Amino acid sequence: MDTLVSTTLGTSLAQTLRYVNAWKSKTVVVKYGGSLMSPEDASPAGDTLIEDLVLLKGIGVDPVLIHGGGPEITRMLDRLGKRSRFVNGLRVTDDETMDVVEMVLAGRANKALVSMIVAAGGSAVGVSGKDGKVLQARKLPGPEDLGHVGEIDAVDPTLIKLLSGNGYIPVVASIGIGADGRSFNLNADHAAGALAAALGASKFILLTDVPGVLAGGEGDEVLSTLQANDARRLIREGVIARGMIPKVEACLAALAAGVPTAHIIGGRTPHALLVELFTQEGVGTMMTP
Ligand SMILES: Nc1ncnc2c1ncn2[C@@H]1O[C@H](COP(=O)(O)OP(=O)(O)O)[C@@H](O)[C@H]1O
Numbered sequence: 001m002d003t004l005v006s007t008t009l010g011t012s013l014a015q016t017l018r019y020v021n022a023w024k025s026k027t028v029v030v031k032y033g034g035s036l037m038s039p040e041d042a043s044p045a046g047d048t049l050i051e052d053l054v055l056l057k058g059i060g061v062d063p064v065l066i067h068g069g070g071p072e073i074t075r076m077l078d079r080l081g082k083r084s085r086f087v088n089g090l091r092v093t094d095d096e097t098m099d100v101v102e103m104v105l106a107g108r109a110n111k112a113l114v115s116m117i118v119a120a121g122g123s124a125v126g127v128s129g130k131d132g133k134v135l136q137a138r139k140l141p142g143p144e145d146l147g148h149v150g151e152i153d154a155v156d157p158t159l160i161k162l163l164s165g166n167g168y169i170p171v172v173a174s175i176g177i178g179a180d181g182r183s184f185n186l187n188a189d190h191a192a193g194a195l196a197a198a199l200g201a202s203k204f205i206l207l208t209d210v211p212g213v214l215a216g217g218e219g220d221e222v223l224s225t226l227q228a229n230d231a232r233r234l235i236r237e238g239v240i241a242r243g244m245i246p247k248v249e250a251c252l253a254a255l256a257a258g259v260p261t262a263h264i265i266g267g268r269t270p271h272a273l274l275v276e277l278f279t280q281e282g283v284g285t286m287m288t289p
Pocket residue numbers: 032033034035036068207208209210212213214215216239240241242243244245
């Protein structure tokens with residue numbers, strides 16, 4: 001190898017290994033968006049995410065995967081001839097709908113991710129937030145009765161730590177459990193933020209179908225950093241809308257609870273997770289308090 005090439009490569013390898021050492025034994029909570037999980041949209045980047053998780057686990061990092069699955073739930077409800085009604089972006093969840101949500105999220109979607117991790121050479125345990133009372137929830141208060149739509153009451157990270165500490169990548173479906181054992185349909189972004197906080201994660205990463213928080217307007221570029229105050233203003237102005245709102249809120253909640261860094265990044269960019277962890281620049285949007 002050419003001396004110059006070898007020197008450049010060496011410098012970059014040393015830099016990467018410094019990051020690798022810094023991330024050993026650290027918990028990284030990764031939320032995988034339902035928008036990335038649809039079968040007709042299966043991009044190769046989804047596979048690199050799974051590979052990245054397995055690689056991270058292999059070098060001693062503790063990744064925890066938490067996922068939603070809204071589009072898949074809608075498809076299943078359609079097949080069953082059941083229409084969903086949404087109030088402020090929340091799916092009104094009657095008993096029958098809750099059954100379907102639980103079957104899709106804790107069943108097919110969760111086990112598909114476990115299969116992908118196993119196929120990539122890792123070992124995963126898929127659970128729902130009900131197992132081990134990880135995601136404790138209560139009915140979302142409000143003027144309208146949304147059925148099983150819940151909000152996080154408390155998080156018990158014991159089961160997740162147990163799995164992480166024994167070589168498994170935990171895969172968590174965002175379903176909560178009430179004090180009486182009732183199932184709750186939780187927003188996966190909010191659940192992920194609360195889980196990151198309870199685990200004392202060193203990083204919280206939301207992967208979605210856009211490359212980060214977009215600034216709107218002419219260029220519509222990705223904001224590489226976004227401060228809490230600016231985020232709140234952009235929500236008021238309608239620049240940050242729909243599915244991006246709970247992501248920003250989840251990041252702010254995690255940061256307020258002491259998680260040092262929170263990011264919204266594009267899950268369609270191959271190896272986005274590794275780039276975020278092991279480079280100075282990172283990718284997507286970094287939220288700051
Ligand atoms: N300012 C913004 N920047 C980026 N995405 C935005 C913004 N405002 C609204 N969105 C929408 O948020 C979506 C991501 O949320 P969502 O569809 O719920 O994905 P996920 O399945 O990952 O939770 C984007 O695809 C985009 O349509």
